[in-house]
Amino acid sequence: MRKIWVLICVVLLAGAQSVAAQSGNAHPGYFPIEELGIFGEGDLEVNVDLSGAMLQVAAGAMENRDENLVDLFSKLERVRVLVGSPKKVETASVGSIISDARMRLENSGWDKILTVEEEDEQVYLYSLEQGEAIAGLTVLVNDGGDEVVLVNIAGSIDPRTLGRLLSNVGDFELDELMAAIDQ
Amino acid sequence: MSPRADLEMCSDVLEGLEAWIDGELGAEEAARFEAHIAQCASCRTEKSEAEDLVMGLRSLPEFDVPTRVLHSVPGFARPPMWARFGATTTTSMRRPAAAAAAIAVAMLAIVLVSQWRGPSTPKYSDQEIERAALEAQLALAYVGDAVQRAELSVKEKILEDGTVIRTVRGFSRSMRIIGEAASAAAELPATPLPQ
Numbered sequence: 001m002r003k004i005w006v007l008i009c010v011v012l013l014a015g016a017q018s019v020a021a022q023s024g025n026a027h028p029g030y031f032p033i034e035e036l037g038i039f040g041e042g043d044l045e046v047n048v049d050l051s052g053a054m055l056q057v058a059a060g061a062m063e064n065r066d067e068n069l070v071d072l073f074s075k076l077e078r079v080r081v082l083v084g085s086p087k088k089v090e091t092a093s094v095g096s097i098i099s100d101a102r103m104r105l106e107n108s109g110w111d112k113i114l115t116v117e118e119e120d121e122q123v124y125l126y127s128l129e130q131g132e133a134i135a136g137l138t139v140l141v142n143d144g145g146d147e148v149v150l151v152n153i154a155g156s157i158d159p160r161t162l163g164r165l166l167s168n169v170g171d172f173e174l175d176e177l178m179a180a181i182d183q
Numbered sequence: 184m185s186p187r188a189d190l191e192m193c194s195d196v197l198e199g200l201e202a203w204i205d206g207e208l209g210a211e212e213a214a215r216f217e218a219h220i221a222q223c224a225s226c227r228t229e230k231s232e233a234e235d236l237v238m239g240l241r242s243l244p245e246f247d248v249p250t251r252v253l254h255s256v257p258g259f260a261r262p263p264m265w266a267r268f269g270a271t272t273t274t275s276m277r278r279p280a281a282a283a284a285a286i287a288v289a290m291l292a293i294v295l296v297s298q299w300r301g302p303s304t305p306k307y308s309d310q311e312i313e314r315a316a317l318e319a320q321l322a323l324a325y326v327g328d329a330v331q332r333a334e335l336s337v338k339e340k341i342l343e344d345g346t347v348i349r350t351v352r353g354f355s356r357s358m359r360i361i362g363e364a365a366s367a368a369a370e371l372p373a374t375p376l377p378q
Contacts (some may be wrong), residue, residue, distance in 0.1 A: 048318040056317040057307055079322045082238070114333040125329045139329045151325045167326050177321045181314060 029136020029154035040088025048081035076155030091145030
């Protein structure tokens with residue numbers, strides 16, 4: 001009888017973990033960009049935080065859209081976007097914080113997919129593989145300290161779907177999307 | 184070979200250099216070019232520089248998902264999850280503790296699924312859903328933007344390197360042609376000036 005209770009406790013604990021995972025924070029592809037401490041109060045121009053449940057609903061509502069997009073969104077667990085002009089920290093510190101973040105990503109098994117390191121602009125894109133898919137994507141952009149972009153997408157991302165979507169990046173005009181969101 | 188024929192051959196080699204390095208020349212022409220650079224130092228230099236350029240371009244960073252992920256995507260040949268679960272429960276039913284655990288798992292799964300799917304639809308307004316779809320696209324747009332910035336950076340580097348090398352090559356070619364023309368002229372028999 002004791003064994004049964006032990007097993008039930010184990011099952012309930014696993015269930016609790018599963019509920020925690022639903023929020024996206026426990027997902028391996030989640031990277032806490034909000035904890036980097038780059039932005040202070042009032043610095044953010046864009047602050048997106050979408051949970052898996054919301055993304056599922058959004059994917060369902062996009063039935064008439066590109067099927068690659070619907071497929072991608074339906075398997076995401078968490079999407080975080082932070083864009084702003086950091087006033088809390090100095091320009092030099094932004095670079096240092098981003099370097100620390102890169103080190104954390106690399107030490108946690110993330111792969112650097114691309115890098116742009118120019119005098120006034122640094123762009124890094126990282127991915128985390130999990131089995132046959134990408135579990136997370138993290139973008140770190142430092143535009144000379146004037147604008148910083150931090151993006152984390154966690155979920156089960158099919159590389160082929162992502163590749164197809166990114167080959168049509170022109171379909172996702174940042175300005176147009178920003179304007180549509182602001183409306 | 185006469186100096187004029189040499190100059191023509193140099194010109195042919197320079198024109199066909201790219202195709203030669205890419206292995207796109209016919210065997211006969213490639214052999215002709217090989218024979219020429221064996222005796223022409225400047226064409227040899229040109230070829231070496233062009234090969235360096237090609238190697239340089241090939242060594243530029245590529246930005247793509249890791250290939251081992253790409254290669255591993257196809258091939259989902261696993262039995263469906265319910266079939267695997269069914270097989271497990273059939274054997275487990277022989278033991279009461281395992282059976283109870285299996286029932287507990289099934290019940291918990293039902294509760295979790297109903298919690299997950301149930302409230303999601305009525306919870307969000309149409310406006311919220313539309314905004315979420317746009318925001319998710321915005322996240323993807325930033326990934327695309329990063330890719331575009333990297334592409335632009337690489338293109339700029341290629342352009343920069345290509346321009347520099349082309350300028351140097353153009354200058355050295357001009358100097359060589361002038362030099363060879365001068366030496367060819369020196370070899371010609373002196374022609375008396377018309378009276």
